[in-house]
Amino acid sequence: MKTELSLFGSYLDYVRSIRYKGNIVFCPICEGRFKSFLPFGVKKRSNAMCPRCRSLERHRLLWLYLRNRTNFFTDDIKVLEIAPQYYIQRKFRSMPNLDYVSVDLYSRIAMINMDVTDTQFEDDSFDCIFCYHVLEHILDDKMAMKEILRVLKPGGWAILHVPILAENR
Ligand SMILES: [Zn+2]
CATH class of the missing domain: 3.40.50.150 (Vaccinia Virus protein VP39)
Incomplete structure (x- = not known):
């Protein structure tokens, strides 16, 4: 069941990343380029979640920090x-x-x-x-x-x- 859920989630991420394909924003984690990030949050923030890897602003900041400073x-x-x-x-x-x-x-x-x-x-x-x-x-x-x-x-x-x-x- 766990594997089926992961595969289904991966498929949805793939489909979403195709739909949002573009060259406006860049995700340093999955290295995808998109026309925008997705809105996210209880009080929706625009340009928050990566369409492919579902990372949020804080995850991308963490990734850049880890890569550049550690x-x-x-x-x-x-x-x-x-x-x-x-x-x-x-x-x-x-x-x-x-x-x-x-x-x-x-x-x-x-x-x-x-x-x-x-x-x-x-x-x-x-x-x-x-x-x-x-x-x-x-x-x-x-x-x-x-x-x-x-x-x-x-x-x-x-x-x-x-x-x-x-x-x-
Ligand atoms: Zn990403």
Whole structure:
């Protein structure tokens, strides 16, 4: 069932990317060029989601940051992603320099289902940890951050991204 859903999702992404084919915007993750990104969000933002890989602005920013400012694409590193996004996980898993694992409490696309406030990983396990738009959903977010610090190797780095709601827009 999981594979069927993934294949169906991939087919829809393919069809959508053909429909939006163009040369106005560029997605650095899937390297697609489109006439626009798609609107996305509860309060729809225009030009937000990539028609092919479904990345949002924050994912594309992360990708550019990783590529231009870190050792993520060059060094052999062990990576933990909490609450993975489908297409980005697929890209990370295809990178030979990464020893990658993803976790989530419930998600069917995560490699392991576990509670981020009580992971089963050894101390100092990861060089890099991503926790993207997750902490705001965890009741004991301080415990989750302690756990992330516990499994992060000394000298490792983590990106903990949470939404900030600006009232005066
Ligand atoms: Zn894309």
